[in-house]
Amino acid sequence: MILSRRSFMLGGAALAAVPAKVLAEQTEDGFTLLTMRPVDARLMESDRPATKLESLSGAWPPPVLRARQGEEFKVRFVNELDRPVALHWYGLRGPSDLMSISVAPGKDNAFDCVFMPPDAGTFWLSPVADVSRQREMGLYALVVVEERELAEKFAEIPLIFDDWQLTDDGQIDASTFGNLQDAIGQGRLGNWFTVNGAYRPKIDMSAGLVRLRILNAANVRTMAIVFKGADPLVIAEDGQPVPPRELSRQGLILAPGQRSDLLVGEGEETLTLAVNLFEDIIEAAYLNRRGASQPVALPDNFALPPNPISTDLDLDKARTVPLTLEGGEKGGMTGALYGGEKLDLRALLEKGMAWAINGTAGLAAQPWETFTEGESVVLDVDNRTKFDQPLHIHGHVWKIIEDQPQPWRDTVVIPAGAQAKLGFVADNPGEWGIQSAFAERVDSGLITSFEVTA
Known part of the structure; x- marks a missing residue:
């Protein structure tokens, strides 16, 4: 190296x-x-x-x-x-x-x-x-x-x-x-x-x-x-x-x-x-x-200094909540909530909506979930679509929970048809989003919001 x-x-x-x-x-x-x-x-x-x-x-x-x-x-x-x-x-x-x-x-x-x-x-x-x-x-x-x-x-x-x-x-x-x-x-x-x-x-x-x-x-x-x-x-x-x-x-x-x-x-x-x-x-x-x-000296163990992110994710006490991704071509979604109204797939498409998170297309009037500041959270992600889904979290960092150590980052990719667990510490009060990193998908429904209360 x-x-x-x-x-x-x-x-x-x-x-x-x-x-x-x-x-x-x-x-x-x-x-x-x-x-x-x-x-x-x-x-x-x-x-x-x-x-x-x-x-x-x-x-x-x-x-x-x-x-x-x-x-x-x-x-x-x-x-x-x-x-x-x-x-x-x-x-x-x-x-x-x-x-x-x-x-x-x-x-x-x-x-x-x-x-x-x-x-x-x-x-x-x-x-x-x-x-x-x-x-x-x-x-x-x-x-x-x-x-x-x-x-x-x-x-x-x-x-x-x-x-x-x-x-x-x-x-x-x-x-x-x-x-x-x-x-x-x-x-x-x-x-x-x-x-x-x-x-x-x-x-x-x-x-x-x-x-x-x-x-x-x-x-x-x-x-x-x-x-x-x-x-x-x-x-x-x-x-x-x-x-x-x-x-x-x-x-x-x-x-x-x-x-x-x-x-x-x-x-x-x-x-x-x-x-x-x-x-x-x-x-x-x-x-x-x-x-x-x-010349400049660089130590053998060089690494950038860590950022002050919350890494004390307590999996034993973490609250696990489902995050289900649906929609898209051949995805099998039959309908979703949009604007507070339950619509079938044809009606959703007429409004430009093609994706949903936990059965809701686009942002709802109220946050999807509320967490307490400092709470450990595990999102049980189920990607029911036929596409890889890069997801971005606002105001926080998260990581995929696996046997091997994973990096903390703000955008992760969930493979098509796969399940994954995403862990983060809800340490930043306010209202935040979880969204697709694909431009067309966030515009057509693949976004939700959550709240962190102090």
Whole structure:
């Protein structure tokens, strides 16, 4: 393993070379300013038409927001689009009234979001309503929360993978938004791949030790990312540190919304990042080694410092509650509650609903379940659908309960037709959600809410 070596090489720069405009604008009063507006984006080659998108920062590529663990993080949202935008801080465990917000159109409706992230790591900001349309249009940002204390100073590169469903003239195929077949089936798969909002970008990278912060922002595609020119180590998943380990032969597998931090050792060779489509492999980005290196000591037992998450899951005293997933193509669902009314499948589909959690499609008027702060919870998940289901929990982290130790993270995948137990400590008061990480599925019913009372 790379980490068995006592010495690495670190580039002199604190950050690897990344286009400056990927960073969000700062205001004089200390806010990170995000102005949502339409943009022309170069998703394709330079001689192809620009793609009409929307951006949280009013610019392209998508922004990278930066905060520091335990310090005040101030973001001001201005919505210059023609509709409200509901957003969620995916993976961040801040206060419940600020982790999901709605920003109305107009400069007079600017929304200030101020909180202190308790965890360091790689997170993201993305729509939580009308997800299939707004995520596909580019309304998302990577969120980097730096460690309060980290002896090792790495160069780093943010890498946002996405796929887009484009027409022949390079525009988003809006004709398929709301498509029923996408809702009940596999979802909206793209036909064009980008990294950091560009086609096959060439990104300068230190010749020394580099931390890659990788996000899969696709609507539904699980990315299998392979690396040529390096054997990186996984050091964090969904923002939570893990014991460093080598990648599997399949590469880095990320469901939509999942993130991983990788550590790449020193070298001279250009790294090629590709997406394995199993019937083909598509080269997606190139990391070009640049600059001199200097030695830096890294202990054999290196690991990122742990976050202050609640890991004292008491399985003997835990409350076990069922979480049944139904719906989708050939899923056998005959009906569900929607808007407080029991509807058969045909009536649900007419309203754009195709999935249900515990017999309810979409959010109900009241939370599905209430837990007491500090309570240990085990969700007995039964995936009765014909599809793998990546599930995201708001404001908390959870893990699959198995005989072997499992990592704490905020998005896990339940295989088609499988059962699993998900454990977490309900330690963050407020109202929270459990939702599909697939954009089309959350819009068509695969979401519920729960409450944690102090």
